[in-house]
Amino acid sequence: MFLSNFHIIDPPYCMSQDDCLNWMASSYVSYQNSQKFSFSEYQKLLKRAGCYSTQIEKRYFFLPDFNSPKIEPGGNQRVFKHGSIGGTNARQEFFQEVTMEVFENLYDQRPVPPFLIHVTCTGYGSPSAAQVIAAKKSPRTIVTHSYHMGCYGAFPAIRMAMGFLSAPVLRNGEAEAVDIVHTELCTLHMAPQDPTPEQMRRFSIRSKTFWNFQKSKYAIVARYCGKEGI
Secondary structure (H helix, E strand, O other): OEEEOOOOOOOOEEEEHHHHHHHHHHHHHHHOOOOOOOHHHHHHHHHHHOOOOOOOOEEEEOOHHHHOOOOOOOOOOOOEEOOEEOOHHHHHHHHHHHHHHHHHHHOOOOOOOOEEEEEEOOOOOOOOHHHHHHHHHOOOOEEEEEEOOHHHHHHHHHHHHHHHHHOHHHHHHHOOEEEEEEEEOHHHHOOOOOOOHHHHHHHHHOEEEEEEEEEEOOOEEEEEEEEEEO
């Protein structure tokens, strides 16, 4: 069995790592609770706790909130707005919108396979984007969710796909492949009201990923659908 056919969908926004760190410093100033640090003080803290631009050149992202150097009134912010931060509903609504768009793009010109595994630990919906696209284009497709396993999530999903392909019904020729779609929007869970060193480290290195594998007897087709990070 093999992994192949990686497919990439680039996020619409891009920012240099230096600009990302400046945005984080600005957000900490805007949302800080008990802390009373200045923008320059947060910049210094990020230089100590964050990931430098010499290690990460730039980041791509789906959330338009990061497309402005400062948290200011107006604009098209979805979560990190001037004076307030969107709660779980706002974050999950955006996650569902983006993952639906990704699934639509993935299966616009190709059929949905008999087995589809959706992997994520950063957003959940019922029905999931995988279930919606399967119901719309391939009602007989069996959708399996491999959720809440963090960065490790892709590995049990691959083992699941191997099990599906080893099943007798698949050996009879009904399916030759299993798609695995991995979607992550880690920065949706950024907490600028809690500017701890751990938070600074986490959100200066983590990225958003959208990718899809197809595992078959002859090839595991992996379509990497995009990444977003700040």
